[in-house]
Amino acid sequence: MQILVVNPNSTASMTDKILTSARAVAGAGVTIHGATAKGGPASIEGHHDEAMSVPGLLAEIRAHEARGIDGVVVACFDDPGIGxxxxxxxxxxxxxxEAAVKAASMIATSFSVVTTLPRSVPVIERLVHGYGLSHQCRRVRSAEIPVLALEEAGSNARARIRDEILRAVEEDRCEAVVLGCAGMSDLARSLSEETGIPVIDGVTVATRMIEALVGAGLATSKVNAYATPIAK
Amino acid sequence: MQILVVNPNSTASMTDKILTSARAVAGAGVTIHGATAKGGPASIEGHHDEAMSVPGLLAEIRAHEARGIDGVVVACFDDPGIGxxxxxxxxxxxxxxEAAVKAASMIATSFSVVTTLPRSVPVIERLVHGYGLSHQCRRVRSAEIPVLALEEAGSNARARIRDEILRAVEEDRCEAVVLGCAGMSDLARSLSEETGIPVIDGVTVATRMIEALVGAGLATSKVNAYATPIAK
Amino acid sequence: MQILVVNPNSTASMTDKILTSARAVAGAGVTIHGATAKGGPASIEGHHDEAMSVPGLLAEIRAHEARGIDGVVVACFDDPGIGxxxxxxxxxxxxxxEAAVKAASMIATSFSVVTTLPRSVPVIERLVHGYGLSHQCRRVRSAEIPVLALEEAGSNARARIRDEILRAVEEDRCEAVVLGCAGMSDLARSLSEETGIPVIDGVTVATRMIEALVGAGLATSKVNAYATPIAK
Amino acid sequence: MQILVVNPNSTASMTDKILTSARAVAGAGVTIHGATAKGGPASIEGHHDEAMSVPGLLAEIRAHEARGIDGVVVACFDDPGIGxxxxxxxxxxxxxxEAAVKAASMIATSFSVVTTLPRSVPVIERLVHGYGLSHQCRRVRSAEIPVLALEEAGSNARARIRDEILRAVEEDRCEAVVLGCAGMSDLARSLSEETGIPVIDGVTVATRMIEALVGAGLATSKVNAYATPIAK
Amino acid sequence: MQILVVNPNSTASMTDKILTSARAVAGAGVTIHGATAKGGPASIEGHHDEAMSVPGLLAEIRAHEARGIDGVVVACFDDPGIGxxxxxxxxxxxxxxEAAVKAASMIATSFSVVTTLPRSVPVIERLVHGYGLSHQCRRVRSAEIPVLALEEAGSNARARIRDEILRAVEEDRCEAVVLGCAGMSDLARSLSEETGIPVIDGVTVATRMIEALVGAGLATSKVNAYATPIAK
Amino acid sequence: MQILVVNPNSTASMTDKILTSARAVAGAGVTIHGATAKGGPASIEGHHDEAMSVPGLLAEIRAHEARGIDGVVVACFDDPGIGxxxxxxxxxxxxxxEAAVKAASMIATSFSVVTTLPRSVPVIERLVHGYGLSHQCRRVRSAEIPVLALEEAGSNARARIRDEILRAVEEDRCEAVVLGCAGMSDLARSLSEETGIPVIDGVTVATRMIEALVGAGLATSKVNAYATPIAK
Known part of the structure; x- marks a missing residue:
């Protein structure tokens, strides 16, 4: 099975981290192909960055489609350009x-999300509303760190995320925490052990869920909304 | 007051039609500036077209911002890249x-939408859900016409739209109909007279609503989600 | 264009304030007609006051309709008798x-409301729910001031409202604040400057939005729910 | 126990019918007091009629409160002035x-409503939405009869209601039908037998539910929204 | 009228307390029959306990149905096996x-629930969501007491519940409090007097509401979902 | 990886069919263990059957837990006793x-469900509402066949299901169809080919999704609602 994992921002070190996570959980017989969208922003912090990342993201998917790909993971928590x-x-x-919050809804009655900057909070709230999970999402929280701080060796990003998880447990009475940025992918396991609550990373979950859909013989319905774009 | 009306697709004849509509209703002292997004698709029929139109749309807004603009109307019913x-x-x-369905909710207890192709129906349903108006929207309907048929002199587009409006009145028991494409802007008034039900065109409504927001001293909040993009 | 702005309570000084606000923003060529509902309560604080204000409100509208009116603003935040x-x-x-919260939803991803007495909070929550905007409304707050304190020169009403706005910013993480009483209309601009967040006044927004609807050629649908009352 | 059943419209024959229904089901030891609101419309068909009925309705309640009343039923399906x-x-x-649809939700997983005129349909839809039962309400239907046709001996009102109930069973796949007008109160039992589906009359249900609330020691909370009106 | 009140857990002392509450409010001519489900858990604290209580609960209902019963109250706040x-x-x-939260929604614009253990909070939140009352339920709270502590003479259960009610009033700004366990039935009246807010006990409300449904001639619709089980 | 697939009804031939489906899609290195709940009904058609199946279902899970199991699929579309x-x-x-409708929401903007008997329709509607996907579920339909007809060689069950799928495509304008019974598991692939729309079988999807959750290192949160039952 050939799975493409695309990083829609242009920061290659983040792509590496994402691929490490995806490959660590990939099932037997699954090949993970990585790609970094070109021409977009170095990090996706808000609607503008998200919009500017999509043409490059689509180009990567088209290129890999031509070579034969069974499924695609878009590795940014704003779910840019999914449609x-x-x-x-x-x-x-x-x-x-989408993968992370739907997984959270399968293992807990409620969850909170911990993301990077405050400006991403409403973006994620709107996504969760669209996915129909507002009633299980206690709160979307920000650790008040820029996305690229996650790539800096000496930053206090991990400490801030851990503290925000502990606040979520205490204040939101949630049963699981979802990490709201692909760049936090490497932290999930240790943070879960440290905090005693399931900490969910979207990259690993999405990778395995795409395998699940492909493995169950499912592909995107081409009947209407997601039909191939009309040539122009 | 300087208002920019941008057509996110690249079809100039549609921009002309949109501007004619906008200027026909603009208030005293309001100048309507028109723009056509470059580099995008000739029409927006689905998610891909929508995504590909946004960079050109943003470029037009940036260019006009530099010259001084008080408000912006994005003249495509998929509301591409609004954030x-x-x-x-x-x-x-x-x-x-957004302008049309919120206006509809102010003058009727329920409305239906008549758009072009079936593939746009779920896109609009999702928008209406996000705007919180699902409980007032009876149904999103397609007249089964491509967007550019609206630009062709001899097409039966108008007849199909009229028939779909009449079906909406009959089957949906709605109190108003919203036209779900900027390219239908010139048809609203005559269709309303012909069908006996308010037929709402988003271009004219959005133009006057932007004037209203500007006139009331309101601008987009820059506090969080819609803050200026972070320079990278 | 002839716009009627009616104050549904019987306090003339509040009508004067409301008219000053409406006239300050009215577009070129728009005449604002003011009216004070007779026979109702001096202020609207709860369901009873609201219900008792409606017959007088309807009488004013009927009287002005006879003379020719293009649109109507009902200047009380409980939206009494709108249907x-x-x-x-x-x-x-x-x-x-309705005008204020729909405007808020157009310029911010979230907002809170600051109203007068606690007993008006559930009334407004129910309105916001009916308008479909609960998911964007962080919280409806009370500044714990009676409506008529807004008319008293030496009251601390403005200070309490400002403090409540600051608490909303801090605790609700909202991106805009809506003032929940027509009597606060004169405070919006200065409070917005002082607090650094958009502060929305319903009187000015509704005045401009009614202009927008009229200017776009829209009137209330008479097809079903809002048809002229049946003579009896 | 002293229960007041008020007819908010001014048609005394309807009050008589309502009282007959209420008294037929009242529990042992319960006295039903009837009242007809004065000064309002002869029937309530739309928002205007509803609003104009409320002052007279409140006057009746005040008058009976002075004499000692344990609970109140407002016998119009638009639930006028309940707050x-x-x-x-x-x-x-x-x-x-409110009584009828909440009872319906207790005995069936879904229900439809059959009311009088089409203009009342959106009014009832909004009520059901406010009561949180939209997900159990299949459809609000109109039998296309004026309210007062229910008082006329030779009208075909009953036949039209029966036909609409049968259409609801067939088309809506509902498990119960709620009659959407106090004037249909006398028809529920025979229509239920004739159609083979529970047909719920709000007058009888509300009478027994008010008894239930009083009997369980409950009264309206006076803590905030429903506190006694402030004297002015 | 013959009403069965079943305690789905196997603790007889709790059944006694429940029956005392039910009989204290039962209307004239109503006989309350009590039953304790056999073979189930001593208390219902979570989904497992709830599921294990249902076969015994159904057996009691079947046994009493054979003797002639007009209505049934299931006296556990998790509403086990109601369908x-x-x-x-x-x-x-x-x-x-269901009885308690629907009654709460009839006497207050908002309410909070105070239950026993934290693990029951999500169970009740899901029930309230299913009943359509999330928008009126401020918060479901736990007093952090095991169910059976309510049966122990010297426990501080009552004090903890009272403190949690006071916190609900202060923090949730609710207008009523619902007690979230049948074992709290004896405390409602005194806690309401002590805290000055309506405190609603589901046992008494459900008993009177079942009487109301029976008295109004209503029974569960057998049309579809609640039809008699198919013999196998 | 050891996955348990339990059939909560007692019909062994259905278990065999379910296991065949699960094993056909299981990933490399995954062992599927099958179990049939004892003491429950031969098929699950309604709330009673569902409730009676749970104790036997829990007993199977406990027995396999003792031997070491990584994840569990409950193979009945009513999702009995999941909590x-x-x-x-x-x-x-x-x-x-849950698995099937969440998968459907990942590959299509809308779906309909085709189940066996009409009485299961409201059960599934309520599940979908709880999972937050009502806005994507067009309609839950019944093919009007008893569950065990799916086990009978000469029945017209498959033809009826195919016809109902075609009606769903035509009338509901859905983009995918979910089969609403574990006993339909063997039909999904051929029905999808025959009807030209994705037809989703819950057994295969759930099997692969459980693998995905286990493979991503996720297990049910034991923090609160789903903590181990309290020993009694």
Missing amino acids: ACREVASGPVLGIC | ACREVASGPVLGIC | ACREVASGPVLGIC | ACREVASGPVLGIC | ACREVASGPVLGIC | ACREVASGPVLGIC
């Missing part, structure tokens, strides 16, 4: 927000 | 779907 | 709550 | 729509 | 959660 | 309805 990706790809496509 | 536009513009920004 | 007003008036009708 | 009634009365207050 | 009970019983069936 | 199973199992647990 467009579903039109372009032949196999199923998942954003890591 | 990104709100980050980039200093004044308020409205998509014609 | 009835829409049946009676020929042009569009807006309550200031 | 105001709850402020004025000391005991619990129920409108027949 | 199954409705299939098995001929008369109406109410769980005490 | 209880999550308390009892250490690994993740999925019902096939």
Whole structure:
């Protein structure tokens, strides 16, 4: 099975981290292909960055489609351009927000999300509302760190995320925490052990869920909304 | 007051039609500036087209912002890139779907939408859900016409739209009908007279609503989600 | 364009304040007609006061309709009798709550409301729920001041409202604040400057939005729910 | 136990019918007091009629409160002025729509409503939405009869209601039908037998539910929204 | 009228307390029959306990149905097996959660629930969501006491519940409090007097509401979902 | 990886069919263990059957837990006792309805469900509402066949299901169809080919999704609602 994991921002070190996470959980017989969208922003912090990342993201998917790909993971928690990706790809496509919050809803009655900057909080709230999970999402929280701080060796990013998780446990009475950025992928396991609550990383979950959809013989419906784009 | 009306697709004849509609209703002292997004698709039919139109749309807004603009109308019923536009513009920004359905909710207890192709129906349903108006929207309907048929002299587009409006009145028991494409802007008034039900065009409504927001001294909040994009 | 702005309570000084606000923003060529509902309560604080204000409110609309009116603003944040007003008036009708919260939803991803007494909080929560904007409304707050304190020179009403706005910013993480009483209309601009967050006044927004609806050629649908009352 | 059943319209023959229904089901030891609101419309068909009925309705409640009343039923399916009634009365207050649809939700997983005129359909839909039962309400239907046709001996009102119930069973796949007008109160039992589906009359249900609330020691909370009106 | 009140857990002292509450409010001519489900857990604290209580609960209903019963109250706040009970019983069936929160919604614009253990909080939140009352439920709270502590003479259960009610009033700004366990039934009246807010006990409310449904001639619809189980 | 797939009804031929489906899609290195709940009904058609199946279902899970199981699939579309199973199992647990509708929401903007008997329709509607996917579920339909007809060689069950799928495509304008019974598991692939729309079988999807959760290192949160049952 050939799975493409695309990082929609242009920061290659983040792509590496994401691929490490995806490959660590990939099932037997699954090949993870990585890609970094070109021409977009170095990090996705808000609607503008998200919008500017999509053409490059679609280009990567088109390129890999030509070579044969069974499914696609879009590794940014804002789930940029998912509808467009579903039109372009032949196999199923998942954003890591959708995968993570739907997984959270399967293992806990409630969850909170911990993301990077405050400006991403309403973006994620709107996604969760669209996915129909507002009633299980206690709160979307920000650790008040820029995305790229997650790539800096000496930053206090991990400490801030851990503290925010502990606040979520205490104040939100949630049963699980979802990490709201692909760049936090390497932290999930140790933070879960440290805090005693399931900490969910969208990259690993989305990778395994795409495998699940492909393995169950499912692909994006081409009947209507996600039909191949009309040539113009 | 300087209002920018942008057509996010690249078809200039549609921009002309949109501007004619906008100027026909603009208030005293309001100048309507028109723009056509470059580099995008000739029409927006689905998620892919929508995503590909946004960079050109943002470029037009940036260019006009530099010259001084009080508010922006995005003249495509898929409301492409509205969040990104709100980050980039200093004044308020409205998509014609949001403007039209919120206006509909002010003059009727229920409405249906008549759009072009079936593939746009779920896109609009999702927008209406996000705007919180699902409980007032009876149904989103398609007249089964491509967007550019609206630009062709001899097409039966108008007849199909009229028939679909009459079906909406009959089957949906709605009290108003919203036209779900900027390219239908010239048809609203005559269709309303012919069918005996308010037929709402997003272009004219959005133009006057942007004037209203600007006139009331309101601009997009820059506090969090719609703050200016972070320079990278 | 002839716009009627009605104060549904019987306090003339509040009508004067409301008219000053409405006239300050009215577009070129728009005449604002003011009216004070007779026979109702001096202020509207709860369901009883609201219900008792409606017959007088409808009488004012009927009287002005006879002389020719293009649209109506009902200047009380409880949006009293709006459905009835829409049946009676020929042009569009807006309550200031509906106008303000829909405007807020166009310029911010979230907002809180600051109103007068705690007993008005559930009334407004129910309105916001009906308008479909609960998911964007962080919280409806009370500054714990009676409505008529807003008319008293030496009261600490403005200070309490400002403090409540600051608490909303801090605790609710909202991106805009809506003032939940027509009597606060004169405070919006200075409070917005002082607190650094958009502060929305329903009177000015509703005035401009009614202009927008009229200017776009829209009137209340007479097809079903808002048809003219049946003579008896 | 002293229960007041008020007819908010001014048609005394309808009050008589309502009282007959209420008294037929009242528990042992319960006295049903009847009242007809004065000064309002002869029937309530739309928002205007509803609004104009409320002052007379409140006057009846105040008058009976002075003599000692344990609970109040407002016998119109538009639930006019319920919030105001709850402020004025000391005991619990129920409108027949709220009572009927909440009872329906207790005995069936879904229900449809059959009311009089089409213009009342959106009014009832909004009530059901406010009561949180939209997900159990299949459809609100109109039998296309004026309210007062229910008082006319030779009208075909009953036949039209029966036909609409049968259409609801067939088309809506509902498990119960709620009659959407107090004037249909005398028809419920025979229509239920004739159609083979539970047909719920709000007058009888509300009468027994008010008894239930009083009997369980409950009265309207006076803590905030429904506190006694502030004297002015 | 013959009403069965079943305690789905196997603790007889709790059944006694429940019956005392039910009999204290039962209307004239109503006989309350009590039953304790056999073979189930001593208390219902979570999904497992709830599931294990249902076969014994159904057996009690079947046994009493054979002797002639007009309606059934299931006296556990998790509303275990209500759908199954409705299939098995001929008369109406109410769980005490449904009865209590629907009663709360009739006497207050908002309410909070105070239950026993934190693990029951999400169970009740899900029930309230299903009943459509999330928008009126401020918060479901736990007093952090095991169910059976309510049966122990010297426990501080009552003090903890009272403190949690006071916190609900202060923090949730609710207008009523619902007690979230049948074992708290004896405390409602005194806690209401002590805290000055309506405190609602589901056992008494459900008993009177079942009487109301029976008295109004209503029984569970056997049309579809709640039809008698198919013999196998 | 050891996955338990339990059939909560007692019909062994259905278990065999379910296991064949699960094993056909299981990933490399995954062992599927099958179990049939004892003491429950031969098929699950309504709330009573569902409730009676749970104790036997829990017993199977407990027995396999003792031997070491990584995850559990409950193979009945009513998702019986899922909360209880999550308390009892250490690994993740999925019902096939939850798995199937969440998968549907990942590959299509809308779906309909085709189940067996009409009485199961409201059960599934309520599940879908609880999972937050009502806005994507067009309609839950019944093919009007008893569950065990799916086990009979000469029945017209498959033809009826195919016809209902075609009606769903035509009338509901859905983009995917979910089969609403574990006993339909063998039909999904051929029906999808025959009808040209994705037809989703919960057994295969749930099997792969449980693998995904286990593979991503996720297990049911034991923090609160799904904590191990309290010993009594």
